[in-house]
Structures are given as C-alpha cells and as structure tokens.
Amino acid sequence: MTDSTTTRTISNLQNKIDQGDVVILTAREICDRVRAGDIIEMSNIDVVTTATSALMSGTYAVLSFKVAQPDIFKKAKRVWINSVPAQVGPCPNERIGLLDLIILGTQKSTTDPRYGGGDLFRELVLGKKVDVKIETDEGKILTATTTLKQIPHAMLHASRNAFKNYLAFVNPGKSEVSTIFHSDMMKGDYEEMTFCGCGELNPLENDPELKTIGIGTRVLINGALGYVTGAGTRSSAEKPNLTGIADMHQMNPELMGGFTTGHGPDVITTWAVAIPVLDKQMLTHILKTDDQIPLTVVDVRTRQPIDEITYGHVWDRTNDAVTFNGDACQKCDLCRVESICPVGAIHKGFEKGMQVNPSKCFHCGLCVSKCQGEAFGAKLGIIKLKNHRVPITLRQSNRVAALKAAEDLKQQLKNGQFKLTEPVGKIIFPE
Template sequence: MKTIDEINHKISRGEAAVLTASELKRQVADGEHLSVADVDVVTTATFGIMSGTLALVHIPVSAPGTFHHAEKAWLNGVPAIPGPCPNERLGVVDLVVFGTSRANQSYGGGHLFRDLVEGSEVEITVETGGRQISRNVTLAEMDLARIVTTRSAFMNYQALVNRKEGTERTIFSVRGISGPFREVTVSGCGDINPLQNDPQGRVIGVGSRVLLNGGMGYIMGTGTRSTRKHPNIAAFADMKEMAPEMMGGFVTSDGPECITSIGAAIPVLDDTILDSIRITNAGIPLPVADIEDRTAFTSSHYGEVWDHTDLVITYSPEACLQCEPCQAAAICPTRAIIPGERIDPLRCVHCGTCLRECIGDAFSGNLGTITVEGRPVPITCRQSSREHALRICHHLKTLIIEGKFHLTGKCGDLW
C-alpha cells in the first residue's frame, strides 16, 4: 500500500505515474493489466450547470465616511446580499452573490462571475440611506473574491423527460422539455466524475485539494441534498486563479443558470481504489425522471450518453443559409455562435441545442438516444460537457507532472 506522502515525493521528483481517468479506462478496455505499482494518480473532473454556486466578494465602493452601510447591492444588475459584516462607514462592502440570481432573463450570477474572471469592469451599485452609489470595479480591485459551492460534483445526476403533452419550462432545458417522450435532457459526465471514481470516499474528503473553475481550491465537506447513495461536495477557491472558459452562465428556458467545474486527483493507494476507478459509463446507472416531479421512474446508463456519441458540436460555414436572424445563435445558451463565421470554442459547452434550430444543418453532432421504457428518446440538451471535463483532467495531469499540484490527504470523511 502506498501513502500520499510517498506519492507527493514522487511528484516533487518528477517521477509520479499520472493518468487521466479516461486514459486508464481506455488501457483497461484494450486489455492492459494495470496494478497499483503502475499508476500513482488518476485525474477526474466534471463540468456543467451547478446551481449551488455563489461568490463571496469584498469591494471598495467609495471613500470612508461616504455612507453608513450597504442596505442593498447589485453587480451588473445582479442582486447581491450585503454582509454579514456591516463595514460601518468604511466605504466598502462584503457581498454574497448567488450564481442563480439574475439581472434579467439572459444575464445572471454565472455570467457575472465569468465577466469578473475575464477582467471585465462590472458596475457595483449600493443602496444606502435612500440613495444609490455606483462605480465600476474589476476583480483585481477586490481584496477577496471567492467562489463557494454549496452543492457541486454530484456523483452523476439524472435524465429528464416529459410524459405529458405540451412543453414544460425548466432549468433543465434551453427550449423546454416537450412530451410525451419527445426528448430527454441529461446531466453528468459519467465515468470521469470525481466521486464516481471514489464512491466510498476513501481518498476524497474534507480538505482535499481540487481545481474549482480551474483555480486551486479545497473541499469543505458534503453539499446540500448530498446522500450516501447520491453524494456531492461543497468546495471553495479564489476567483483570481480561475479560468473563464471553465465557468460561466447558461440561459435555460427558465432563465440564467451557473456553469461550474471541479477537477480532483485520486491517489491510487491500493487495489480497492484502483478497482473503483475501473468503472465505465455502461456500468453507471442513469436514473430517468419525469420533469413534473423529478422522481425517477426507470433507469438507463451513461454509456447511452457518452459512448459512441460526439463530445464536440461542429460547424460547417459553407452550409450556413445566412438566415436573419440566426435562430441557432439566438437560442444558444452561452452565446457561443458567431453567425456565418464560427462557434467560439471558449464559450461553447457542446450542449447540442443548436442542432435542432438550424434549418441549414450547419451544425452537426450525434447526441444519441436514451432507452426509456423500451423506446429510444433523442437527447436534445446536455447540461454537462464531457469535452470540458476531459480538458480539466488533462490540465490537472499536467500540473501534477510539472510539480505544480500536490495531493492533500483528507482531514475528514464526507460520510
């Protein structure tokens, strides 16, 4: 049996054997025999809509003595909660901003967080004593800016259908979910999800170091709605270390949501841990629920979502009919489509919504189908991006190989 200290020494010496989860599973599928001696660390990740995301920020607003304390506040129109510290007469505010709060139906907390990380100026407006004070501010001017997740990296999630006639507006779809059984939306990155590769919580726990939106962070414990059967985590990280392409906003049929990503390194200490990492998509259940009550009534598996489907949506400009307006661009939940030109690779999350909107079929990608009670139902929206999660796995692998990311042993169990 290895120890985390031993693995960290190997990382420091540039001798650690590091694989991404997909690389290890591919080797196993190819018939290679892997033992604990062959691999020290396996990198895992997930990327997608995670409503349980908030920001805690400390912002200078005006000179000391200008106002007593903030009663209300907004950042780019997104409502923020002042406090808990009143910062009386200091001219500064502590704010909590939910990733699901919104300025309007197309701009919310997730968009705001990405704008800040990109270095954009945002407007801070404070209401105090019957007046408003506003100024523009950047992330660099904030003494503290931290993302906190209250519920993230679920050990995979579920698929949702509508069993009734009509279309249900929901955060789980860009256009709404039409029924009966006309389409299905999915979440979860399958067999590269961190908790899916450590289902017993042997090495992932309180104090484990992770990448949160590309920045170095730590796990605080379990998140809300976490259960032993369907666990998730709560984590935090400094916004100033984050990567904008690993986070952002996503406009659903029920308004803006928040995109968040988590990457975790699993130390391969013994055979039990290695055996857990061998799991593949086809062996991971995918509960199928009705959007009306979100109660699972049947089950599929993640092999139908991620095996033999296209992880990336592609665009053929020669097929573009130059429609005015471009319906695909108008409905794109991340505003990644530049009509007649290209898809912005730093914004597209490969959800697949554009595939059914473009009458010229300029966009292509096989999203697959899910078998629901014996019938194939087409996947029309993926709210998780395995492509992005794979990038995070590779990035984390590189950081470890370069000695820039060492493992932390957990200081407490998740369950």
C-alpha cells in the first residue's frame, strides 16, 4: 500500500508492485465496494485495471508475408484472404514474392455477407489455415494458403478504439430501419433500444484527464501487449478515443472477432488499461459508478439526442452474461437465432437442438428476444423514455470479456508480466 503523503508517480507505483506492496483492483471491484458503501481513500488503492470490449470499427491489420519464390510474379494488383479483399501495399515489394497488405476489420468477404475482416483476424489468431488469392499486374491468378505462424509481421492497428463510452439508440419512426447499431432491422415506435459502452469499466472514463494514458502507454489489446499511439479519429474532448497497436501473434481469440450489423461485418476489439491512481482528482473519476456516467439516447436515424440516461440504467440489475439452456430448445424447423446471432455462435447440435459456442458468444442478448422458445436467458433491462417502456434488445459491448481482460491485466501486473509505463507524449483531443 502506498503512503498517502508520498507524491505518487507511475514509477514509484511500479516499484511498489515490484515489492509486492500494492493494492490493485479491477474497476468492477472498486465500484462494487463503492456500491457496498465503503469509503475509498487514496491509501486503499494504488492501481485500477480497466477494460472495454465492443465493436470498434477502426481496427485494421497490417500483414506482411511471403507467398511465392522470387520472380513468380512481379507485383500483386489485388489480394483476397478467405475472400476478404485486402488493400495491397503500402510497399509494392516488386518481384520478391512478398505481400504487404492492409485489411480492414469492417471489410466484407466477396462470397459471404456475414464474414469480414474481424472474423478473419480471429481465425488467424486461432491458428487456422487461410486461403490467399492474388491477381498479379499481368492478370494471372495465384493461390496459396498460410497461417499466422507463417506471417512474420501481423500487427493489429486501431484508428478509432476504446471510445470513452458511447450512445444508446432508439427508432422513434414508424418504419423499421437497417443500421450498424442493430444486427436485424430495428423496429420503430420505440419498440427496442440498443447501446454501446462498458460504463464504469471503460479506460477513458477512469482517466478522463489523461494523467496516465498517453502516447507510449503500455496496454493489452485483445490480450496482447500493445501501445497507445495517440488520439483516435473523430475524437473530441467530450467523446475521446484512442489509436494503438499490438502484435496479433500474442492475441486471445476470445477477446476479438467479427460481428454482423445491419450494414454488414464489423469488428470486435478488447482493450485493457492499467490506471495508476496518482491523486485524489483521479480517484474521484475512478469511484464513479455506472449510475453516475451519462448515456445519451439518440434517434438511430439522425443521431439527434432524445434523452439522457446513465449506464446504471442499462447495466445495473441486468445480467452481463447471456445463458443458454439446451433443454429448453424447441428444435424449431427454422431456428430464428442461428441466422441472426451477430457472431455466428449458434449452430445445430446432434439431436439436441441448437448449441452455443461459449468462446464465441459476445453476450449481446439478441437471442433472448428472437428465440421462439426460452432457450436463452438474461435480464437486459427496460428503459422508460417519453411514456414508452423500451426493452433493450442488443448490446454492442461485452462486459464478460471486458471483466476478463481487466482481471487478466491485474494478474499480469501482480506477477510482473506487465509493467506500468510513463507515457512519452501527451495526447491532446480537439475541443
């Protein structure tokens, strides 16, 4: 435990960790203590581990690997991996049989509208073999297969990740709409709500003044050691987000993947960030629980605000996890959830009806309202909005994964596998 009279710095907190004399709690643990009525002082906490797991569209991979002997082709003009189109370059790599590629997490496969870059990233991290198709500048088609092990450079980049929470969405119109904020058509007349954001667990919510998060801050991205590189695109002081980078070879497939929205494939990414508690001002942010963190409800068609609620409305007294009871599956002729599950976690089992792949499930909750039986269970919450009682039907953030990421980071800090770092530069978000 740190003496409350000592000026805290990131390096003296790391020294404390090295000596085993430190209090590290996840953001969930410290908020649970607040909810239980505990008074938390500086002397009660040294480091908080925070996390967020959500659809993060600004995630892309840079891959560089050999596919052929030199001089088999001069230049690749177009490339697809598992039918997902890649951007060739930035390096042309003439005649050496090497591909340099950028693949967007939101890029749709040319053969399967429900498969995209995010699904490909997960399959690579799982160690699966992937198909590579190359169209050369001379019009020849070459094919190859590869695995992540055979791709020496595979870095995941974030251009807009880990937003300081986000928004909730309703459709006040009469007609249903197709949107990236739903995986089915979104019903009108306030019939349902979707939202994104991990509330009190979110890294930027816990260090909004960026006293410890900066350029060069060490983080975990999908469980792999990574670094913050700056302010994300569309950042503002009010709604900031981060850019970052991490090596795909070290990633955990359970914290990443694809997610199909009404507009096609999107990508799931998980960040975990350790926040050293340097002063009382930081502690006031860390002690904020979901019910003190605003969540703006907007019209999904226009993004105009409709109401202000809090993350307490969507996460308190609801279940983080969605459960599946195979015995309650009615073995319908046409399973409505198999085709709608945004991550493809539901499939037919032998004789026993449907089955769920728990390592793939994002706990979005969509199956709860779509299942014709009662095979899926979770309290997702009902929000009162302008004389409507609006049920939440889909969550685009996964607190089960975020909690796992925050807990993993806590353990890595404790056992010395992960070290706190001083940022090498300040991040300034535009006003």
